[in-house]
Amino acid sequence: KAGVTQTPRYLIKTRGQQVTLSCSPISGHRSVSWYQQTPGQGLQFLFEYFSETQRNKGNFPGRFSGRQFSNSRSEMNVSTLELGDSALYLCASSLVLGSSDTQYFGPGTRLTVL
């Protein structure tokens, strides 16, 4: 069974631009969570989607948004990029809703904001 895939793997943007990251969960998994990982703050929860609805949200500004499609694939969008948005963005999928279920992480998208 294929794992979680994320595209693109690397991205370079400039301040003020927007970016869209994509995540394809493991086949059959209906929940997708997004995390931001930085050296200073570590791994922080962004949001979780299940059945095309955002179920939980972390403490991030409204510039960070996401959506989930009927096939469970998910995208996250960051608008008006800031230098501090440079990070590894990780997507994780699980069978059911709720972070207590085992999450399987993708390799991440490394975003650099110049």
Next chain:
Amino acid sequence: TQLLEQSPQFLSIQEGENLTVYCNSSSVFSSLQWYRQEPGEGPVLLVTVVTGGEVKKLKRLTFQFGDARKDSSLHITAAQPGDTGLYLCAAYMEYGNKLVFGAGTILRVKS
């Protein structure tokens, strides 16, 4: 302030040595997870501990959940270069319904 405090932050040891990584909190958790993350990859779940005092073994790795379910430790026996990576502990927060991670311990095992 991190909800989960991990120590040490960095560990550089020789192959064959033993080591212990700690994960502490003032909160009580229903379960706690340990992950390993290698460069260029996402975290991979190693184990979930659920019961206070529980000890789980995964080859040379031994995981323990504190009796009060506030802390956990990861002990590696006879470390090998393949153990190199970032070790993260994580706990499920029912308030906010999210997984919270510690800052991690970077382990480097030199041959």
